[in-house]
Amino acid sequence: MSEKTHWNRREMAEKGFTFVFPYSEGLKRVRELLNTDYDPAVLWVWGTMQARAVIETLKACESDFGEKGQKVVYEALKKVGREVAEQMISSSKFEGMDEAELLSFFATIVNTIAYASIEKPWVESEERVGFDILWCPHQDVYSAFDCRVQRYFVQGMLEALREKYEKETGKKLKWQVKFETTIPAGADVCRFVIWRSESEDNEWEKYTELLNRKALNGKNIL
Structure with a gap:
């Protein structure tokens, strides 16, 4: 694989952080297609259709079934998120790794592979790291409030x-995560902060x- 990927x-390589691409069999076929006249840009169209379907499914379930419908979608998507992460870190060894570096590396593979985005990671200290998303496949089709489904x-x-x-x-x-800005809300980047915390609250x-709760009450603002 090119170092320019x-x-x-x-x-990550220097610190011994390893990971696995999820859904490896299907990915292998796609990479073979890249040696043909197949235009990979159509994957963005297909992925965007799926992303639109996800948010519209959530909205329809909230409208017709309220909190119960919302919870069904939440649990289903959370299950998929877990599935992706478990595959990606199946080869990772965490013993002895610096926690700040581990979280920064994990964020990178989630951002750049699972979310197909372009990021700028940053490490402020051993207590605080984060990243800026410079481009996200959803930024031109999701509203700021739609992005909640990705959570x-x-x-x-x-x-x-x-x-x-x-x-x-x-x-x-014992770390927390939050976003500070998003592109759909008008910012130049989506900024996320990850910091060490002893708080038991997530x-x-x-x-x-x-x-x-805002969605169920019709208040579609962040």
């Missing part, structure tokens, strides 16, 4: 990461619950 961070996938991903880390190290991964999940 957008998901390739030299530090469901991420919730499953975070749960998979935390569980594997605790199983391998015997320690809890900030990501709490904000998701707040957005869920």
